[in-house]
Amino acid sequence: xxxxxxxxxxxxxxxxxxxxxxxxxxxxxxxxxxxxxxxxxxxxxxxxxxxxxxxxxxxxxxxxxxxxxxxxxxxxxxxxxxxxxxxxxxxxxxxxxxxxxxxxxxxxxxxxxxxxxxxxxxxxxxxxxxxxxxxxxxxxxxxxxxxxxxxxxxxxxxxxxxxxxxxxxxxxxxxxxxxxxxxxxxxxxxxxxxxxxxxxxxxxxxxxxxxxxxxxxxxxxxxxxxxxxxxxxxxxxxxxxxxxxxxxxxxxxxxxxxxxxxxxxxxxxxxxxxxxxxxxxxxxxxxxxxxxxxxxxxxxxxxxxxxxxxxx
Ligand code: COA
Ligand code: MG
Numbered sequence: 001x002x003x004x005x006x007x008x009x010x011x012x013x014x015x016x017x018x019x020x021x022x023x024x025x026x027x028x029x030x031x032x033x034x035x036x037x038x039x040x041x042x043x044x045x046x047x048x049x050x051x052x053x054x055x056x057x058x059x060x061x062x063x064x065x066x067x068x069x070x071x072x073x074x075x076x077x078x079x080x081x082x083x084x085x086x087x088x089x090x091x092x093x094x095x096x097x098x099x100x101x102x103x104x105x106x107x108x109x110x111x112x113x114x115x116x117x118x119x120x121x122x123x124x125x126x127x128x129x130x131x132x133x134x135x136x137x138x139x140x141x142x143x144x145x146x147x148x149x150x151x152x153x154x155x156x157x158x159x160x161x162x163x164x165x166x167x168x169x170x171x172x173x174x175x176x177x178x179x180x181x182x183x184x185x186x187x188x189x190x191x192x193x194x195x196x197x198x199x200x201x202x203x204x205x206x207x208x209x210x211x212x213x214x215x216x217x218x219x220x221x222x223x224x225x226x227x228x229x230x231x232x233x234x235x236x237x238x239x240x241x242x243x244x245x246x247x248x249x250x251x252x253x254x255x256x257x258x259x260x261x262x263x264x265x266x267x268x269x270x271x272x273x274x275x276x277x278x279x280x281x282x283x284x285x286x287x288x289x290x291x292x293x294x295x296x297x298x299x300x301x302x303x304x305x306x307x308x309x310x311x312x
């Protein structure tokens with residue numbers, strides 16, 4: 001079964017043990033709500049978070065959101081217990097985020113468990129997708145193999161804070177994001193992020209940028225979102241409600257881009273009917289590569305329109 005294409009401009013991470021935040025999440029304009037069991041939940045609260053996530057997913061309506069949970073890593077003592085909760089919400093959950101993926105076999109193992117859970121819960125086989133978070137040197141080294149490791153995969157996610165730790169990078173900005181030009185000119189994470197994007201896109205997956213830790217710094221968040229959008233990311237994690245509209249705006253095509261894309265698609269169709277493979281619009285060359293970009297923009301735009309109707 002082909003995986004659904006989902007709108008993933010903003011992904012709000014919500015600590016799974018914070019009931020108030022989970023309730024608030026459902027009122028916010030994020031495309032994806034990710035209930036976390038990993039790093040935002042203290043060890044002695046993991047059980048409480050599992051119970052709360054089951055309760056919240058069963059009790060409330062989550063229409064209009066992509067809903068996911070982040071489990072603990074496969075080399076922790078918590079991951080198998082996290083997966084058990086999926087049985088209770090298999091019909092609501094859209095994806096599982098696996099953190100700190102080092103090797104494709106971790107994704108494959110979760111894939112097998114999900115198949116068993118789906119068979120026991122009576123939901124369609126293959127319903128639940130997987131997102132692999134790449135946030136270690138080992139994971140980045142194997143990112144190509146990870147990207148092709150399961151038909152359930154929908155996205156690769158960059159985890160900048162853990163990645164910075166895993167390569168012993170000197171950390172200046174909060175979460176290693178938002179460095180000043182004096183410290184590092186340009187985009188410090190360009191290489192690993194681009195590498196992850198390349199692997200994701202080769203495998204037909206979405207590529208998601210890490211959160212921006214300094215949630216009071218609007219300009220820094222904008223800049224960080226623009227940089228990742230420019231190198232092929234489809235969206236970015238948010239850790240605070242105020243970050244969502246900023247990320248959504250950067251990752252939404254402008255009206256000008258949408259109008260130009262419509263013009264490109266229409267003009268190219270006419271040109272093709274006349275046997276031409278290239279055509280000029282407003283002094284710029286249009287070929288089939290430009291056409292693919294235009295079609296992607298229009299597809300994203302339609303998904304955004306569908307979403308805004310759902311929330312009206
Ligand atoms: N999801 C849902 N609601 C959130 C939220 C989140 N991630 N972060 C904050 N809120 C809510 C608060 O509960 C508060 O709600 P209220 O106005 O109804 O009382 C409101 O948004 C404003 O929050 P604010 O007071 O500005 O922030 P804070 O000091 O309570 O929390 C953080 C700041 C960073 C601790 C908090 O945003 C957080 O825990 N974020 C998630 C971190 C995370 O998931 N980390 C793991 C992934 S990297
Ligand atoms: Mg992490």
